[in-house]
Amino acid sequence: MWRSLASNMLTILVVVLFLLGGVIIWGQSQYSSEGPLESAICLRVPSGSNMTKVSRNLQEQGAINSGPLFRIGVRYSDKTDQLKAGSYLVPAGASMGDIVDQITRGGASSCGTEIVYRVGVTRVLAEVRELDPATNRFVERAEFVPGTDKTPAIYDEKKADADTRYRIALAEGVTSWQVVESLKAMDILTGEPGERPAEGRLAPDSYEVSPGDDRATILADMEQRQTLRINAAWESRSDRSAVSSPEEMLILASIIEKETGVAEERRQVAAVFTNRLNRGMRLQTDPTVIYGVTKGEGVLGRGLRQSELRRATPWNTYVIEGLPPTPIANPGMASLEAAVDPDQSDYLFFVADGTGGHAFAVTLDEHNRNVAKWREIEAQRNSN
Template sequence: MSDTPGNAPQNGPRQAMKSPRAALEPEAAPPPPPASRHARNQWVVIGNLIITIALVVLVGGMAGFLYFNQALTAPGPLQQDRAVFIERGSNAETIAQTLERNGVINSALIFSAAVQRYGVRNDLKWGEYLFPKGVSTAEALAIVLEGKAIEYRITVPEGLTSEQIVGRLRDNDVLTGEIARIPREGSLLPDTYRFTRGTTRQQIVDMMTREQQRRLQEIWARRRPDLPLRTPEELVTLASIVEKETGKAEERPRVAGVFINRLTLPRPMRLQSDPTIIYGIVGGRGALGRPISQSDIQRLTPYNTYQIDGLPPTPIGNPGRAAMEAVANPARHRELFFVADGTGGHAFAETLEQHNRNVANWRRIERERGEAASTGGGTAPPAAAADAAPAAPATPPRATR
């Protein structure tokens, strides 16, 4: 068969003719090979899912960890130092809310999460804490865990009566609660006491009572063996008189020696102390508010040592440790009298003649000062006291000098 023009030789299978447009389009990709039975296995699918979830959790956890640490250590919102009181019995959530409400931390949730993370839920302490400016949540948590609450102080001067001490405690607006009853006179130890907000007034009274008992026991054990005092209570009674008779610490043993000498004479002398007159009239209120008069000296009360022998039935105030030490170990001398000397102290004398000269000198000083004339200092013998009584002033409680 002869070749004809326009006919191509046919060496292979017959192919369909393509249009010019179709010839320009890309050929379709061959179909994928059929999936293997292994790739279609459900455990492989589950495994891939678990790995994916684990990766998501890991990445999310790392992000959350970084955010938590940043929130925990970042400076807080406080613009200045602030004291915040956490009430007794507060749990972690209550503490967190209290701190957030007072602007100490940004988030109560972060604080609670930190408590949970470190396992310190049972270690949080109540009290009033000072949080510094910009304190972080972590630092705030450390402050509450450490428990170093703000401390307050109350100072009780020596010589105050129990009623006066209770009045001071009631006036303190940091202390709480009421005092059940006025403590027995002489049963409280004057001192400076530390406490935190939330402490009750009765707790301070109990603390002062324990300290007095402890100190008195120690002092009584070290007392001079020849004292004319039978019990620790008698020592406190005499110490309360010594406390109110002088404001000079160095005079206490000497004043105590005068009273001890009077009690140990073959014929004991009355103590004749002005503060006992005052206590017999006003009791626990402490101050008379005017000079002692002749009628006051002659007035018979259980406490007026111008009219009774020996010690009064109870202390006339609460003496400090120094006054009790002075009575337990008084100065050894033969002096029986003392009177104010114009310098805040006293002039001492062994005889009535010497004492009367000291009294005259004190009267002169008082006249020169233009103040009310004064004599005796509360320790003159009956004759001298009666002679000078109209001009005798009250010896005020030491706390009011």
Template sequence: MWRNIASNGLTMLILAFAGIAGLIAWGQNRFIAPGPLAEAICVRVAPGSSMAALSEDLETRGAVTNGWIFRVGADYTERSSKLKAGSFLIPEQASMDEIVTAVTRGGASTCGTEIVYRIGVAKAEIQIREMDPTTGRFSADTKFVPGEGEVPKEYTDLVSQSDTRFRVSTAPGATSWQIVDSLKKADFLSGEISEIPPEGLLAPDSYEIRAGADRAALLAKMQDAQEKRLADAWERRADDLPYDTAEEALIMASIIEKETGVPDERSLVASVFINRLRQGMKLQTDPTVIYGVTKGEGILGRGLRRSELREKTPYNTYVIDGLPPTPIANPGRDAIEAAVNPGESDFVFFVADGTGGHAFAKTLSEHNANVQKWRKLEADRAAEPAEPAAQ
């Protein structure tokens, strides 16, 4: 009798263990299997939130089939305590495991509403933008210039939220003075800026920050990024460049940046300046002269005067030989690459062609013909009747 009881008990125990093992295997499969989402969504995790609260939100929104399995899976993989605050893009059919990874790995938020401070060459503008998770595209319906006009209530409300994400985006070609001046006007930043960083050493990029971030610390981050970019590019430089240091390459990159905004032209523009240096020609580039006039403090807003083109200054490349003493702006990664690995050409001249790009020439006669075409185009445009004002 006791033997039968023991045998039956052992059988039941084996069956129980088998059932538990089956349940675990079933849960593991559900955890890594494709999820039920038909289209991508954006999930916001508030500061201080828990994996339990998140699982309920995900189950309600149809992102997971079982919130309990989601929580157990996060616990089992030891990620429950690593939940990060932010807004995270969850793609369609994302598994529970992939969702846990998205909300615990850290780094920049990948969707949602954010405040972007765009520092450009001509102006600085704050944008409030929202990403459509189904397309991955941002739309910015609210825009304003700090210090000009009324501040939108939407901005004021977002700034007061502790988890609002901010992004400072600096455009290639902006000067260090322009970037510093713009950062001083950003009311979501803190701290003083004791001095303007050296020209050219602030990496144009998009930097995600939190409200109250220190201005000087952000500038230091920009400078570290640019120094690394320059050092990496200089290590991969072409042979026989007509300059000997990375600092000189940065000066060249800044000139390239200011001369063209067309990505495909950068290597050609670089080749023109390289050829001029090799042949002992003067660089003769307007942006350097303009920098000598403005010192990088804003835009000139007018054409260069004849007296400015003739005056001997360290930045007047119509008068001096070689490169100016410093960069004239903060060049982007592509301009730096063009400066250290220029294209191969016989061109020594270029002029605007009216399309946003340039016409290149090997000889002065070819160049003069291109200049005449450009001047005719300018004259034709000036003669065109103005568009009637909208009523």
């Protein structure tokens, strides 16, 4: 009898273990397989939250089918105490495992509100925008000029949120003075910027920042990135280049940057200036004359006067031979590369063509015809 009972108990134990193994396999499959979420959501994990609250939130939003199974998976993966506060973009179909990895890995929030300070050539704008999970695109909520416009209420409101992200977007062609003055106007930053960085030595790029960051430290980061770009561009120079040093490359790149905003034209513009330098011709470019007037401090806001075009300054390339003594702006990587790897062409002239780009010419006669066309376009625009 005892043998029969023992045999039955062993059979039951085997069945139980078999069923338990099946449940574990099923649970693992549910944890790692595609989830029920039909469209992306923004999951906010406030500071002080826990996995129970997060799992309930996820279940209410239809991102998971089972809160208890989610929590078991978290415990099984030993991540119960690794929850990080923030806002997370949970994509459609995300598995429980994917979500757990997101909310325990932390890092920069991938959803929610972003405040962007756009440092442009003509003005600085602060944008408050929020990510729409359904389209994965940002929706602008407010826009203002820091230090000049009245601060919108939503800006102060979002600054109070711990998971709001901040970014400085530095446009190509801004001057070092513009960058420093812009940083001074950003109220989330601290400290004095210190001595203004040399012209051309700041990298146009996007910079993640946080409230309380030091202005001088941010400028140092911008300088470091530009140094790396200058070195990389100089190493990639071609034998068509007319510049003989990284500093000359930086000067020429800044002129290219100010002459065209069309990416496809940079090497063409570079070819014009390279050909002129090789032939001993003056560069005759307006942006350098403007820099001689403004020193990069603000925007001229009007056309150049004939007296300014004739006035001798170190940057007036209608008067001086060769390159000016310093860069006239902070160029981007594409302009740096163009300065040392220009197109192979015979172009010596270019003028605006009315489309945002330029018409290029080899001879003066051809250039004069292009100029005449541009004057007609200008006249038509002024008459409208």
